[in-house]
């Protein structure tokens with residue numbers, strides 16, 4: 001029973017490399033035959049077994065934490081993990097070394113680009129930029145894009161630039177704001193950055209990810225101040241103070 005359940009749910013992978021992407025961001029490249037041919041849509045995430053769980057349930061899945069897939073090709077998968085401090089996920093990424101083995105649940109989630117949108121609006125924090133990268137790469141060349149990402153310092157940006165994505169793209173308005181030590185929770189400065197955008201009169205589709213309360217504030221701005229319908233706003237809370245493994 002034990003091995004059958006685990007075999008069905010979890011895929012064995014190995015850490016291939018770790019690359020520092022900023023003071024608190026690490027790109028972790030995973031590899032293994034179990035990754036070959038996996039279905040993945042940009043914006044989806046995996047759940048990793050980052051540590052053992054209490055013995056009574058450890059045989060089932062262990063301690064799982066959730067990370068967006070930055071990229072996936074053949075037998076490799078890239079994640080970017082933000083080191084916020086305490087927590088088994090952050091601790092795993094700090095101490096992971098090439099050759100380490102772990103298990104993961106295959107990609108899942110519906111936080112993915114919507115087709116047919118007039119334009120796409122992205123807003124979120126350090127953790128959100130990891131799903132925004134592949135979502136941006138997946139958009140058609142003529143897509144109109146607005147993105148405001150808030151991180152602590154410029155060093156904590158991930159590369160969302162059109163150059164990185166295969167050449168300049170007209171119709172993109174992507175920029176960052178910096179908290180410089182302020183909390184990412186309930187961040188009004190991200191709301192102000194979105195408020196400052198000159199958006200077309202008609203709503204597009206908004207993708208809001210990152211800290212849960214900040215997302216609520218940005219959604220409220222779009223719905224109450226700009227008159228967007230709630231169904232035009234796709235939200236995915238990634239974390240919030242005091243909650244563990246939010247998913």
Ligand SMILES: Cc1cc2nc3c(=O)[nH]c(=O)nc-3n(C[C@H](O)[C@H](O)[C@H](O)COP(=O)(O)OP(=O)(O)OC[C@H]3O[C@@H](n4cnc5c(N)ncnc54)[C@H](O)[C@@H]3O)c2cc1C
Nearest residue numbers: 067068082084087088089090130238239241242243244245
């Ligand atoms: C769909 C989805 C996709 C995600 N993708 C990514 C990703 O690509 N990269 C990434 O780094 N994270 C991502 N996250 C967020 C990540 O899963 C959480 O930050 C998770 O809580 C980390 O686990 P932990 O064990 O380090 O901390 P936990 O044990 O879960 O939390 C301990 C405490 O740390 C604090 N905390 C947790 N996360 C943060 C944070 N980001 N900033 C500040 N304080 C925090 C909270 O107060 C929490 O109570 C994603 C989450 C979801 C749901």
